[in-house]
Amino acid sequence: MKPTVARKQPRKHEASPSHSMADQHESIDLGGPTVDSSAAARHSWFPSPPPPIYSCTLTPELVAKAREELQEKPEWRLRDVQALRDMILKEQPNLRTRLDDAFLLRFLRARKFDYDRALQLLLNYHAGRKAWPEVFQDLKPSTVKRVLDLGFLTVLPRPDPNGRYILCLRPGKWKPNDYPFVDNVRAIYLTLEKLIQPEETQVNGIVILADYTGVGMSQASNPGPFLAKKVVSILQDGFPIRIKAVNIINEPRIFKGIFAIIKPFLKEKMAERYIxxxxxxxxLHRNIPRSVLPEEYGGTAGQLDMSAWSRLLLDCEEEFVVEFCQPDPLEGVVLPESMLFEGEQASGHDDDTFRGLRSQLYYCY
Structure with missing residues (x-):
């Protein structure tokens, strides 16, 4: 029996010493996608994901940080992973999901090693794909190349002093006539999938820097509350990443209306992280030091390079094909009624809400 430990309401669970239960479920893939080591070498500024057979890549400092902030005990790490694996196989035997150690650790770390909450996050992660097929069908970097080419997003090459990579978004680079809004969501999701691979990110989290230069009425009113709710739900409750801060710069007056659309769907803790x-x-420099920012934002790290992250994603095309261009992982799975995503039936109410919020946008504008 697993030793008693002070945790945040974990389910008491006995972890088996092997993957024997998984052997009985041939439809479930224990492993993850094969990582192209040559592609990783071409982008040495970004850390590689853990090896196929898990071996901790955290520094002693990050091990200590994970222990303090995430309740992660190195001596029990793989035992906890096995406990979550056994729960999945027992409670969701038809779920086609990765069961390798590195993958499941993402969910345990994101929920501070609470087994039940980690399992719920994993189910939300897969439910998001089913609820939003326009985003997740055929999801691979080549399908969002135009988004990347226009400079909608990038990841700054240097993490901040807390080891957090900075996702830089520039909504003003998107024009509604260029391509559908969901393509932006697709590019963001692919970026998050890549960012969460290294263990450093799983422990440190990320920071978002959103530059609203050039955002006008056409961009602000396009997504609407229904899409905004889906995006927020995926980021808050459907993806195993810790968003530590959202820095908004150059926001126009209309941003008050934009935030009015987003805020009702944010948890209080997340809303407080918007600056x-x-x-x-x-x-901005009091929150993100100049040493990691490009010249465009008053930093000393050279000019903003939008191409490096684009090349990294495009070089990982095959990896994402294996990960996302497969049969529906929830086919045959019965999910509880309290699942995260409510589906299209909620759109009627959201349309009414949108009409009210659109008037707020025009007022702010």
Whole structure:
């Protein structure tokens, strides 16, 4: 029996010493996609994911941080993974999901090693794909190349002093006539999938820097509450990543209306992590130091390079094909009624809400 440990309401569970239960479920893939080591070598600025057979890649400092912040005990790490694996096989035997150690660790770390919450997050992760097929069908970097080419997003090459990579979004680069809004979501999701691979990110989390230069009424009113709710739900409750701060810069007056659409769907803890800087770069530098920012944002890390992250994603095309271009992992799975995503039936109410919020947008504009 697993030793008693002070945790955040984990389910008491006895972990078996092997993958014997998995052997009885041939439809479930224990392993993850094969990582192209040559592609990783071409992008040495970004850390590689853990090896296929898990071996901890965390530094002693990050091991200590994971112990303090995530309740991760190195001596029990794989035992906890096995406990979650056994829960999946017992409670969701038809779920076609990766069961390898590195993959399941993402969910345990994101929920501070609470087995039940980690399992719920895993189910939400897969439910998101089923609820939003426009985003997840045939999801691979080549399908969002135009988004990347236009400079909608990138990842800055240097993490901040807390080891957090910075996802830089520039919504003003998107014009509704260029391509559908969901393509932006697809590019963001692919980026998050790549960011979460290294164990450093799983422990440290990420920071978002959103530059609203050029955002006008056409961009602000396009997604609407229904899509905004889906995006927020996926990021908050359907993806195993820790978003530690969202820095908004150069926001126009209309951003008050944009935030009015988003805020009702944010948990209080996440809403508190939104920091509005306006055009005050000194305010930004108090949260993200100049040493990791490009010159465009008053930093000293050279000019903003939008191509490096694009090349990294495109070089991982095969990896994403294996991960996402497969049969529906929820086929034959019965999910509880309290699942995260409510489906299209909620759109009627959201349309009414949108009409009210659209008037707020015009007022702010």
């Amino acid at each position: 509005l800087h306006g055009s005050d770069l000194r305010s």
